[in-house]
Amino acid sequence: MxxxxxxxxxxxxxxxxxxxxxxxxxxxxxxxxxxxxxxxxxxxxxxxxxxxxxxxxxxxxxxxxxxxxxxxxxxxxxxxxxxxxxxxxxxxxxxxxxxxxxxxxxxxxxxxxxxxxxxxxxxxxxxxxxxxxxxVDCPFNLGGESQCARAVDDVSCYCATFTQRDHSSQTTYCNNNNMKLLTLETYEKEQAIKAAWNGISFWTSLTDTVQEGEYIWESTNTYLYPGYANWDISEPEHAALKDCMYSSWSGRWHDYGCDNALDAICQAIP
Known part of the structure; x- marks a missing residue:
C-alpha cells in the first residue's frame, strides 16, 4: 500500500x-x-x-x-x-x-x-x-519580395508576398512554404491584417468555384455563411469566371477572376 x-x-x-x-x-x-x-x-x-x-x-x-x-x-x-x-x-x-x-x-x-x-x-x-x-515558427520572410509577422496574435504567423501571381499559384506558393492562403473569419482578424499591410490588394482562400454563390474558405474547408463577410457595395457580382475573392486596398471584398495576378497573404495557425 x-x-x-x-x-x-x-x-x-x-x-x-x-x-x-x-x-x-x-x-x-x-x-x-x-x-x-x-x-x-x-x-x-x-x-x-x-x-x-x-x-x-x-x-x-x-x-x-x-x-x-x-x-x-x-x-x-x-x-x-x-x-x-x-x-x-x-x-x-x-x-x-x-x-x-x-x-x-x-x-x-x-x-x-x-x-x-x-x-x-x-x-x-x-x-x-x-x-x-x-x-508556429515565424520566419522573417519567405524569400524575395515577402514579409512575415505575428500580425494577429503571438502564436500564429502571417506572410505577405508582393510577387503577383494568379490565385492557384499563390495557393501553391503558400503550401510550398508550409502555410495556407489567408482566411478572414472575423472582423478583428481582418483589421489586424490590414494594420500590418495597409494599402495592398491581396488574394484570400475564399472561392465559389465548386458551386456558384456557395463560398468556401478553401484553406480550412469551411463555409462563409453564416459568418463574417465584408463585401463591397454590389459585391459579389456572381459574374461568369469570377470565382475567387480578393480584399482590396480600400478594405472591402470583391469577387474576381482567379486567373488574374495579385499579391497574397499566407497564414500558419497552430
Missing part, C-alpha cells in the same frame, strides 16, 4: 498538467508538461523547481507572463531552448521582433524547437504566472 500512493499521485499530476484546449494550471513545483494548446505555471514557493515542457514536434513554444514583467522575472528563473542540461538560455532582450507584428503583444520568448525547460533559481518575491502556448 505504501508504494501505491506515490504512483497514484504521479498519475493524477500527469492528468492535471496535460493541456486539453483551454489553459490549465500546473502543479506548484516542477514536473513534465505536454502543451496541447495553453498551460499556466504558477511560480513556486520553493527554490530549485524545474519544468520540462514539450509540444507537438512540428511546433514551437512561446512563453509570456500573465502578471508581472517577463524580463524582470528573469532574475528568478531561466528559460532554456530545449530540455537538455546544457540547452541555451532564452532572454527577452535577445528576441528579434518582426517589423509588422502587433505592437501590443506581451513580452515573450520563443523556442526554436518543440521542447523547453524552465528552471527557477529562487522563489519570486511577488505572485508570478507564466503562460506557455503552442505556436
Amino acid at each position: 505504501v508504494n501505491i500512493i506515490p504512483i497514484f499521485v504521479i498519475l493524477l499530476s500527469t492528468l492535471l498538467i496535460s493541456s486539453r484546449g483551454n489553459a490549465v494550471e500546473s502543479p506548484r513545483c516542477g514536473g513534465r508538461i505536454f502543451v496541447e494548446n495553453t498551460i499556466v505555471i504558477e511560480a513556486p514557493v520553493h527554490e530549485d523547481c524545474h519544468w520540462d515542457i514539450q509540444t507537438q514536434e512540428d511546433r514551437i513554444l512561446v512563453i509570456t507572463a500573465l502578471n508581472g514583467n517577463l524580463k524582470e522575472a528573469q532574475e528568478f528563473l531561466s528559460i532554456h531552448d530545449g530540455s537538455d542540461k546544457d540547452s541555451p538560455i532564452l532572454l527577452v532582450e535577445n528576441q528579434k521582433t518582426h517589423e509588422r507584428s502587433r505592437k501590443d503583444l506581451p513580452e515573450a520568448v520563443y523556442t526554436t524547437q518543440s521542447t523547453a525547460s524552465i528552471r527557477f533559481k529562487k522563489a519570486p518575491t511577488s505572485n508570478l504566472q507564466l503562460k506557455i502556448q503552442k505556436a
Whole structure:
C-alpha cells in the first residue's frame, strides 16, 4: 500500500498538467508538461523547481507572463531552448521582433524547437504566472519580395508576398512554404491584417468555384455563411469566371477572376 500512493499521485499530476484546449494550471513545483494548446505555471514557493515542457514536434513554444514583467522575472528563473542540461538560455532582450507584428503583444520568448525547460533559481518575491502556448515558427520572410509577422496574435504567423501571381499559384506558393492562403473569419482578424499591410490588394482562400454563390474558405474547408463577410457595395457580382475573392486596398471584398495576378497573404495557425 505504501508504494501505491506515490504512483497514484504521479498519475493524477500527469492528468492535471496535460493541456486539453483551454489553459490549465500546473502543479506548484516542477514536473513534465505536454502543451496541447495553453498551460499556466504558477511560480513556486520553493527554490530549485524545474519544468520540462514539450509540444507537438512540428511546433514551437512561446512563453509570456500573465502578471508581472517577463524580463524582470528573469532574475528568478531561466528559460532554456530545449530540455537538455546544457540547452541555451532564452532572454527577452535577445528576441528579434518582426517589423509588422502587433505592437501590443506581451513580452515573450520563443523556442526554436518543440521542447523547453524552465528552471527557477529562487522563489519570486511577488505572485508570478507564466503562460506557455503552442505556436508556429515565424520566419522573417519567405524569400524575395515577402514579409512575415505575428500580425494577429503571438502564436500564429502571417506572410505577405508582393510577387503577383494568379490565385492557384499563390495557393501553391503558400503550401510550398508550409502555410495556407489567408482566411478572414472575423472582423478583428481582418483589421489586424490590414494594420500590418495597409494599402495592398491581396488574394484570400475564399472561392465559389465548386458551386456558384456557395463560398468556401478553401484553406480550412469551411463555409462563409453564416459568418463574417465584408463585401463591397454590389459585391459579389456572381459574374461568369469570377470565382475567387480578393480584399482590396480600400478594405472591402470583391469577387474576381482567379486567373488574374495579385499579391497574397499566407497564414500558419497552430
